[in-house]
Amino acid sequence: MAQVVLKDLVKTYGSVYAAKDVSLTVNDGEFVALVGPSGCGKTTTLNLVAGLIPITSGDIVIGDRIVNDLDPKDRDIAMVFQNYALYPQKSVFQNLAFPLQMRKLAKEEIERKVLDAAKVLDITHLLERKPRELSGGQQQRVALGRALVRDPAVFLMDEPLSNLDAKLRVQMRSEIKRFHQDLNATIIYVTHDQLEAVTMADKMAVMNGGLLQQYDSPANVFANPVNMFVASFVGSPAMSLVPLEVANQDGRTVLKSPEGWSLPLSDANARKAATLTSRKVVLGARHSTIKLHKGQVEGAVPAKVYTVEPTGDITFVQAFLSSSIVNISLPPSVQVAPDEMVWLEFDQDRIHLFDGETEMALRAS
Ligand SMILES: Nc1ncnc2c1ncn2[C@@H]1O[C@H](COP(=O)(O)OP(=O)(O)OP(=O)(O)O)[C@@H](O)[C@H]1O
Ligand SMILES: [Mg+2]
Structure with missing residues (x-):
């Protein structure tokens, strides 16, 4: 060979x-x-x-x-x-x-x-x-x-x-x-x-x-x-991508949505956000790294269920977060219905941040 x-x-x-x-x-x-x-x-x-x-x-x-x-x-x-x-x-x-x-x-x-x-x-x-x-x-x-x-x-x-x-x-x-x-x-x-x-x-x-x-x-x-x-x-369902803005709030770097909610970033993610070429940032997360809560939880952001697809051992949920569709996977024991309000918690160690202008992944400098 x-x-x-x-x-x-x-x-x-x-x-x-x-x-x-x-x-x-x-x-x-x-x-x-x-x-x-x-x-x-x-x-x-x-x-x-x-x-x-x-x-x-x-x-x-x-x-x-x-x-x-x-x-x-x-x-x-x-x-x-x-x-x-x-x-x-x-x-x-x-x-x-x-x-x-x-x-x-x-x-x-x-x-x-x-x-x-x-x-x-x-x-x-x-x-x-x-x-x-x-x-x-x-x-x-x-x-x-x-x-x-x-x-x-x-x-x-x-x-x-x-x-x-x-x-x-x-x-x-x-x-x-x-x-x-x-x-x-x-x-x-x-x-x-x-x-x-x-x-x-x-x-x-x-x-x-x-x-x-x-x-x-x-x-x-x-x-x-x-x-x-x-x-x-790469990945199925696809990684969800949510366009947001980065802002400073009470001394912390946060991701802000046009709807008014904000998500404080961990120190490591804030360092990545510091390399942005503008305020525009895109939050990326794979379905298995997003936790769905049925009630409001500190650090989670509000979303509205769009579709629910039970496949047997996993249920795939699509929800509107800001103006994007987000894929989430759940054990079948969790019941959610279309149009239900839910709260999504992102695992800060596993989210991806992209520059909203260049579309390139942000790396800690
Ligand atoms: N003989 C040709 N003349 C002109 N354009 C061509 C020719 N062959 C390929 N192209 C163009 O080159 C680009 C790449 O084509 P290619 O066949 O390599 O794609 P591919 O990745 O194999 O797509 P697919 O998954 O559909 O097979 C396309 O825009 C195609 O239209
Ligand atoms: Mg081909």
């Missing part, structure tokens, strides 16, 4: 930047998920690495070679796409063998590689079948197998699970993770599903508008999102 380095990678289509100065290093054996909303440049970035489209500027290094000008077939990569396009007339064995025959390998070597890959993916018993005689998940495994037999330096996968139903997707998610662990493979995996990324990847690269927003382990991205975009993209 090999490492992959992207240096100031740029791809433009006319005046549109599909990828803008993307720089990142995928270490040897690492599983990196490229995530972001539709049109943010994920497929473009992957296709640049694959060599399927020419780069506008920048460098791509695979292993110890700059591959900018190499054909896809010379880059030592294998791709798995969303529509995995198996050859319908060929058996599973022939589907796996085909890329090796193209490379003119000896018959015995082809057979050995196909059988090895089939074993890893648990499809040995399916080798004589045609693709139409397989389930979606089995077809997906054959598509993985076809990449695997080529023994590439890097696997590139573009939404390989998005054609599968929800249950199969969860199952294949663990299988691809297992595939990665067993092979120690270097994998770049594109998905718009942040949950897929969080559960499978060693690192996630969050993109928006062609720009790499954050590149870190899923846990760090979740705990310390660098800006409001990343904060709202």
Whole structure:
């Protein structure tokens, strides 16, 4: 396997930047998920690495070679796409063998590689079948197998699970993770599903508008999102974001709402607020860190319940706080009703503060 380095990678289509100065290093054996909303440049970035489209500027290094000008077939990569396009007339064995025959390998070597890959993916018993005689998940495994037999330096996968139903997707998610662990493979995996990324990847690269927003382990991205975009993209339900103003009240820094309530900040949060570029601040909190009270409590702020969604072991509540919707999770034993007034208590050690002008996370200076 090999490492992959992207240096100031740029791809433009006319005046549109599909990828803008993307720089990142995928270490040897690492599983990196490229995530972001539709049109943010994920497929473009992957296709640049694959060599399927020419780069506008920048460098791509695979292993110890700059591959900018190499054909896809010379880059030592294998791709798995969303529509995995198996050859319908060929058996599973022939589907796996085909890329090796193209490379003119000896018959015995082809057979050995196909059988090895089939074993890893648990499809040995399916080798004589045609693709139409397989389930979606089995077809997906054959598509993985076809990449695997080529023994590439890097696997590139573009939404390989998005054609599968929800249950199969969860199952294949663990299988691809297992595939990665067993092979120690270097994998770049594109998905718009942040949950897929969080559960499978060693690192996630969050993109928006062609720009790499954050590149870190899923846990760090979740705990310390660098800006409001990343904060709202990663995590489900999304982190609630409430635009407020910062003010000084009796010598304390507080968050003030237009409705008149104020929330005193802890010393650590007040130090973060001191770095604001204006009075505008955005309070961010994840559902599990907000406590809901049915009566007024010191330090809690008033909100009005909007929707209540029991899911069995957790009830999700949406409430209006100032003019924003806030997500809260509750044990099912707590009963609340739409339009009820409630009080929300924020865990000051776990709230996020963002600059209302720049949308960047505030850090203590
Ligand atoms: N051949 C092309 N010509 C012009 N614009 C393109 C072309 N391919 C992609 N784009 C534009 O580049 C941007 C990035 O597209 P890309 O396909 O990389 O997005 P994506 O993140 O993979 O989205 P999705 O999740 O929908 O697959 C989009 O604005 C898209 O419209
Ligand atoms: Mg895409």
